[in-house]
Amino acid sequence: MENSILGNSIKEAHTQMESKGGDEENASIDINKEDKLISAKVEMGEVREENGKLKLLLTKLVKDYQSLQMHFFDILQQDQLAGANINEATTDQKDPIHEKNEEELAELVSLCLGRSTFKGDQPNKDVDDEKKDISTSKSDQKKKDKNFDEGLSLGLDIRYEPAGSLTTEATNLPSPASSFEEVKEEEPCEIWPPSKVLRTMRTRDNSNNNEVSQQSQMKKARVSIRARCDTPMMIDGCQWRKYGQKIAKGNPCPRAYYRCTVSPTCPVRKQVQRCVEDLSILVTTYEGTHNHPLPISATAMASTTCAAASMLQSGSSTSQPGLDRISSTAPISGASTTTIASNYNFHGLNNFSSTHQNPIVHPQFYFPNSSISTSNSHPTITLDLTAPPRISQNFGRFSNPTTSRHYPTTSLNFSSANSSPLQLPLVPQSPNPHNTTGYFNYGTVPNYNRNQSNGGKQPFFDQPNSYNYMNDQMMPNSQQSLTAETLAAATKAITANPKFQTALAAALTNFVGNGANGGGGGGGVRENQVAGADNSALCLKYGDSDRQKSSYTKNTPPYTTSSQNGIRCAPSYLIKKSNSSLSNGQQEGNLVLFPPLPSPASKSGSASPTDKNNHVLK
DNA sequence: CGTTTTTGACCGGCGC
DNA sequence: GCGCCGGTCAAAAACG
Numbered sequence A: 001m002e003n004s005i006l007g008n009s010i011k012e013a014h015t016q017m018e019s020k021g022g023d024e025e026n027a028s029i030d031i032n033k034e035d036k037l038i039s040a041k042v043e044m045g046e047v048r049e050e051n052g053k054l055k056l057l058l059t060k061l062v063k064d065y066q067s068l069q070m071h072f073f074d075i076l077q078q079d080q081l082a083g084a085n086i087n088e089a090t091t092d093q094k095d096p097i098h099e100k101n102e103e104e105l106a107e108l109v110s111l112c113l114g115r116s117t118f119k120g121d122q123p124n125k126d127v128d129d130e131k132k133d134i135s136t137s138k139s140d141q142k143k144k145d146k147n148f149d150e151g152l153s154l155g156l157d158i159r160y161e162p163a164g165s166l167t168t169e170a171t172n173l174p175s176p177a178s179s180f181e182e183v184k185e186e187e188p189c190e191i192w193p194p195s196k197v198l199r200t201m202r203t204r205d206n207s208n209n210n211e212v213s214q215q216s217q218m219k220k221a222r223v224s225i226r227a228r229c230d231t232p233m234m235i236d237g238c239q240w241r242k243y244g245q246k247i248a249k250g251n252p253c254p255r256a257y258y259r260c261t262v263s264p265t266c267p268v269r270k271q272v273q274r275c276v277e278d279l280s281i282l283v284t285t286y287e288g289t290h291n292h293p294l295p296i297s298a299t300a301m302a303s304t305t306c307a308a309a310s311m312l313q314s315g316s317s318t319s320q321p322g323l324d325r326i327s328s329t330a331p332i333s334g335a336s337t338t339t340i341a342s343n344y345n346f347h348g349l350n351n352f353s354s355t356h357q358n359p360i361v362h363p364q365f366y367f368p369n370s371s372i373s374t375s376n377s378h379p380t381i382t383l384d385l386t387a388p389p390r391i392s393q394n395f396g397r398f399s400n401p402t403t404s405r406h407y408p409t410t411s412l413n414f415s416s417a418n419s420s421p422l423q424l425p426l427v428p429q430s431p432n433p434h435n436t437t438g439y440f441n442y443g444t445v446p447n448y449n450r451n452q453s454n455g456g457k458q459p460f461f462d463q464p465n466s467y468n469y470m471n472d473q474m475m476p477n478s479q480q481s482l483t484a485e486t487l488a489a490a491t492k493a494i495t496a497n498p499k500f501q502t503a504l505a506a507a508l509t510n511f512v513g514n515g516a517n518g519g520g521g522g523g524g525v526r527e528n529q530v531a532g533a534d535n536s537a538l539c540l541k542y543g544d545s546d547r548q549k550s551s552y553t554k555n556t557p558p559y560t561t562s563s564q565n566g567i568r569c570a571p572s573y574l575i576k577k578s579n580s581s582l583s584n585g586q587q588e589g590n591l592v593l594f595p596p597l598p599s600p601a602s603k604s605g606s607a608s609p610t611d612k613n614n615h616v617l618k
Numbered sequence B: 001c002g003t004t005t006t007t008g009a010c011c012g013g014c015g016c
Numbered sequence C: 001g002c003g004c005c006g007g008t009c010a011a012a013a014a015c016g
Helices: A002-019 A027-090 A096-107 A127-134 A138-149 A165-170 A194-203 A209-217 A296-317 A484-496 A498-516 A523-527 A545-549
Strands: A222-228 A240-247 A254-260 A269-274 A281-287 A326-332 A335-340 A371-373 A380-384 A409-413
Touching (some): A222 A296
Antiparallel strands (some): A240 A254, A326 A335, A335 A371
16 A cells, blocks of 8 residues: 555656756756655655564564464373373263364354463563473462462452462362362452441451551452443342442432342442433442352352453553553543553453363453543552443543542443444344353343242332333343344454464463462462362353253352342353353353343342342352 | 341541 | 541341
8 A cells, every 4th residue: 555655656756857858957856856765765764674674573473372372282182181081080061062163162262351360560471481481390280270260369469369379278178078168268459448448346356457558559440341231230140248239329210239248258249320421221339359259150240340350450550561552531520541542452361261272262352442541549449341342431421420520530441342443243143042152242131030030029120119121222232232243243253363373362361370480479279179160060141941940059150130129130241151060070162142131220229139049169 | 946037226537 | 536428237127
């Protein structure tokens, strides 16, 4: 393109020189033309040189990617062999569907939304480091993989833990039978406001002064997720208990306060509130870090918030390569904010897909058109799953008093946009409960079976006094589902995207490198040890007959429907689909991305935090 | 009867 | 210092 333009200008110069060549008065003009010609040639040379450099760079990137991929697959295969031996010793069950799907895995894509392996000032390891890490002992690698598989932490902080904690924890993995038994481990560093710290110290024995001091420094970092959801509360896999409800200023919808009840000492809180401007939007704000193993079903949301928090922390307190292109923007609410001019490449993303047996790579996730706040004492990062990217940069449109009162918000947009990598167009389709391919079900609406999921009760949105947003305006057909074809095409497009590949390479860097770091700073790895997660499957999909037929034991995170308040909304974008039995240890690498349902608010904004029909992944 | 939700009271931070 | 506001507590109520 540029070359052709330059060529035309050269030809033009030649033509002009020929037509005016004999005139002495035009001699000076000819000289000028000649200068132009020379400069154009020089410019052409520069462009060619630049093109050459870019080609070299591209070649290098592709080469690095392929090299890393080969290393990664080798490790996976080694693990697969080892795992197969173990499986043979423990169980003879083998899911034929998995066998079949393993052949297709090369075509599948798994999105990882964050591993809680923050490294603080060392977010990204270079390729050399990664290769070193790859060459670490096989046992270490197994530990790493196990940690990857066994759950994630909702990390809102950057933890600096001594190397070796991972090893210690990894050797003390609870047995599968005690998957969700509380693991007595030291409290991780948590972001906790002073008042909460004091209160926590009063009521909880295992608080630590040093940790408190650390927590005090890490002030309330929050991750707020906006999603269209017709249920009182998004299903994030954790157990929550409501402990309060308030009518916050500026929003007539009550704000519900929940605390995590998976572990009695878990400090994680969350707030759930409808958006006043669009009641179909549910704003869920997470705060704190789980101090217990997370069920697999909770890892999607946890890793998402973890990644977002990582981004937030990175943008506000540390300098990272990924934030090179942050640029200042107009301050919000008196606090300075920054906007990421391009896609932010998260580091330390969690791999929750428990698929180390499968040759699936885990690219990092991009939050397109995102922005990040920096200097405020109560930073909130908002992951916007509802709005187009252009809207996401409109900070002022958030009405959540939590974020609007004192603090600017960071808005990350997950919704559809053709221009952004890993964003898919919304197309009608009905989700297939038996979907076994690696679709990004982005913008899909789960096919709820009210009768089954709600225990035959009247759905909450059919109840008196409940909102009903199930109308065409709120829920256009175009957003109801995705076609399988479109999704497949989108998946291909994504995987073919050079940015995706670059992200993949970076993800591999983290994926392989984090564990070998001995868990240094990788608190998420240390604490995300859901024993037996290796044989757990994740299926948050409503209407999934497999899930409903499955028999789960108690103490399970409530990823099933609520018996009290009706169906709930799953994390809209990351739902790993597996049709395997929940106990055979075989994993699909398939990942299904669900959209939130547009719609109805709860009758009062208070959700049923825990599921009466709790099931356990075992 | 145990667990969960509801809801008014209370506390602390912040702005004026 | 006062009032507003967000957040939490805890007794009562509701639920299964």
